[in-house]
Amino acid sequence: MTTTTAPVTTTPPPTTTPSTSTSGGTTNTNTLAGLDSLTSNFTTFLTLLTTQLQNQDPTAPLDSNQFTQQLVQMTGVEQQLNTNSLLQQLVNNTSGGVSTAVSLIGKQVKATSDTANLTGGQAQWTYNLPAGVADLKVQVVDANGTIVNSVAPTDMGSGDHAFSWNGKNLAGSQLPDGGTYTLKVTATDSGGNTLATTNYQSGVVTGVTQSNGSTFLTINGSQVPWSNIVSINQVASTTTTPPTSSASGS
Structure with a gap:
């Protein structure tokens, strides 16, 4: 008799950009908090993904396209946060930095x-x-x-x-x-x-x-x-x- 384990459902993090402020300190804080949250969510996502693969029904494997889409969404959020960080650094260098x-x-x-x-x-x-x-x-x-x-x-x-x-x-x-x-x-x-x-x-x-x-x-x-x-x-x-x-x- 074959034992089938129900697949674990993963929910990718929302693809929203962290709120920003005209204040450089607030923007930096939001960006850093977003990156920390993204790192935690990405680690959790990989854990759930590995669990799904280990416990999926061999006769009815899960759709790999779903995993690919979730990875793309996660990468998109990461790139947006990094872009915000680079833009803030550019503003700091221009307004109160070397120039x-x-x-x-x-x-x-x-x-x-x-x-x-x-x-x-x-x-x-x-x-x-x-x-x-x-x-x-x-x-x-x-x-x-x-x-x-x-x-x-x-x-x-x-x-x-x-x-x-x-x-x-x-x-x-x-x-x-x-x-x-x-x-x-x-x-x-x-x-x-x-x-x-x-x-x-x-x-x-x-x-x-x-x-x-x-x-x-x-x-x-x-x-x-x-x-x-x-x-x-x-x-x-x-x-x-x-x-x-x-x-x-x-």
Whole structure:
């Protein structure tokens, strides 16, 4: 006696495009959610398809055209989601990416950043202090978390303070260029409470790069995200007056 197992019915996912918004963040979220859902549905579909093939009646096999149609529908949704993702990336690159950031080359900018590269034996930061600082400690930390320099500035007034490190460690040895270092500012009030501080990179933009869909500006040899910029200024041009020469006639 032959045992026949009822075939499993599969329902392909609806061929609708995820809703989009004029906001880039919302569109990205919808696209990523759609791709995740598609991956899950496709895995489930393949599982059901395999189960159908294993349990179909040999005397009445299922129509292969149905499987092909479902695969085509699944592929169509995947291609639509990928197209939305590529279009969004193109919009980001055009509106707030490389094309816009290139215009900042040669301009003075200020951007939030705790890190800086040691270039030419120098690393520079600007830190901002709130009012009421009673004790201040500024440390330079390397990529391994080791403190390579530590100072206790006496100027603890509120506002921006420039800090330049000469690249020498606590032992007085000059460290090689190319390393990335972090500025750690610890400020407390008279009661010993920690106060919030902010570190910046200030300088002229010398280059623009893009990595993984994000745009970075080169400032003082360091890479700073485009989104971290807080101010942009035109570099003041310096004019030199040629020396005046006098000639005496006979």
